[in-house]
Amino acid sequence: MKRFWVLVAAVAVVAGFVVAAEVPLGGRTAGAARPYEGTTIRAVVNAEYVKYSLSLVEKDLYDKLGIKLDIEVIPLDAFVAKTLLEFNGGKSPWDLVMFGPSNMPDYGRHFEPLEPWISKLKLDFQMDDIPDVYKKLMLRHNQKIVSMPYDGDIHIMFWNKVAFERPENKKKFKAKYGRDLAPPQTFKQWDELAEFFNGWGWDGSDKKLFGAGASYKPSSSGYSYHWWRARFFAYGGMYFDQNMKPLINGPAAVRALEEMVRTMPYYPPGVLLFESEEPKTLLIKGEVPMLYSWTSTGKRVGNPSESVIAGKAGFGIVPGAEIDGKVIHRPALTPGRAMAVSIYSQKKEATMKVLEFISLPEQSLKIVMDPKTIMDPWRISHLRADKFRKAFPGAGEYLDAIEKSFPYVVPDPVIPGANEYQRKLSFEITEALAKRKSPKDALDSAAVEWEKITDRRGREKQRGMWGEKLHEMKQVGIEYQPDWAAKAK
């Protein structure tokens, strides 16, 4: 009996030790693994698919930090007005804010600078893994980093290899143009190819297929403007001079638009109403042989369940112009998306941790790889990740094309009212494409509208902001070249 009680006592002592050791240990483990347990961060984004993209990292975020996200979706068309209405009133219901970096001048003062928090919390945003164009042009306000990229959003070129590799097509092209059939390097070649491919079955069918794809709708996102500016900048154009005089009706601008008007017959009917998805669908259904568009197109191109060109697609840099024997490329860096911490947030520390977490290479890779998100890669490591490079046939070539494009991309005019400038210009470009105005008249009208916007926003203030942007653009090699419009081949 005595032995029994000794045994019981020993078991109780051991159990007590185990419990005593386990409970605090467990508690500490949970505490260490989830240091912000019970915290909910309120985020705002502009579409359901962006909310979906955050859901891809939500579980890991909770497991690692104990933070949950409550995400508000404000529809795209109302997003800027509604969020700025809240911010300009001096508060915000959100901690984490998604925004278009082109609107940084309007949003920037409402965002918390990152550097003090980087030192305080030992955050690591792995800035060396981010291309210069984002670091120098898109993430800063008043020279301070206030945001991190979320969606890369640049244009690259896609083509259907069937169109370019069929022996009959090669022979026919050589006979007509005297050179080999190959994906275009310049817009002159692009236009020739669009003319060549338009109106016949270049895939071997008896269908009347189209010459090329594009999005020319003059919506608030300014599709026609994005398609025009790749030519405009390749011909040496620039938005304004240093005194805020618009340069969008100069020789480079007019030449770019004249070419687009002239080649309109080679594009599918309805191109003036196309937003981003319609030409992508035409490309993956094998109805247009080439398209330049957002990089997210590549994920659809490589998806065999919807794409007839999966494994048969080529990827490259958007065409440019040959200047003095060298091809200059100027693909568009369109608004994209970035994330920032609201200066009015009551949970800045936890929100900074969330921003760091969703920007980590492995977490952001999940977001940019998922074909449903249309979020584009923005880290160098995204482009070199084995997982991504094996995600679909041709993925490596696709990611290489993005990496090659980064050094040449041109951003929107990142000054206050960027959206207004773009919308007016896009409207006038589409007026010319619809042949309701001549290219010169349309661009002159746009320039007049730009002057009005500048005056309304305050010419001196705008000139100051634009001066900074001109300087930053010069740093990444983007400058006004008035003589290129005449030289460009």
Added chain:
Amino acid sequence: MRAVATATAPAFTRRLARSRVRRWAGSGLTYLGLAAALVFFLGPFFWIVTTSLKGNEDFFSFPPRWIPLEPSLAHYERLFTKASGLRYFGNSLLVSTLSMFAALVVSLPTAYSIARWRFGGGALSTVLLVLRMLPAIALIIPVYLMYRAFGLTNSYLGLILLYTVVYIPFAVWLLVGFLRDFPVEIEEAALIDGCTRLKALIRVVVPIIAPGLAVVALFAFIATWNEFLFAVVLTGIETKTMMVLVTSFTSGGTDMFYGEASASVVLGVLPAFAVAFALQRYLVKGLALGGTKG
């Protein structure tokens, strides 16, 4: 005589045949026109309904797949589980129903006092109507600032209050017409029989003008359900309505969520459709009744 009869019979038969052909052709054209109108108006809705039941691979199939081979409610499920659809659907239902009742409760006595005692002189009903003509976009900024000062943004109360105020003028204007049509003698008989004014209004007037009230309720419900501008500006994560969710899916450049977008449109339309269906027997009667005076 016989010869005349013989001669006229074929002519009559021919006339009869011609008239029949004309009548058939007329009916045929009418039905054709109606069918075309039906296709025109219901075609897009049919497409949305079938798209909400299709798999992703069928959205852009060519030739188009009009009826999904394997209809699925997966998009609806995702709408409810991943996109807060249930919460926003519930919000819309709550706000629309309460705004509808609040508009009725406030506008009926107002309309009654205008119709019976010319409360506010002849101008009040006109002034109310003019208020209704102000575009929402002109009101949104001052309303937002006022709401923020009073802490009413992102609250059900704020939304219900606003929609009630917005729809009262129209409701009063409609009800004044119904009440002026109502024979005052019936009401006086009720008063002689010992009813108070309030009892006479509730027990005698309301049952008879029920079709008019149904029209007002229907308009208030549908208008609140479909309202977007105030909903997007004044709501937050907790109080968003269905129309804001629909727009979150349908605006902005991807076709990856067409299924959920279509499901949200179908769900966005159904309650208004159900209320209209439930009240339809009052609707025509009510509209005709209110149309005689106003």
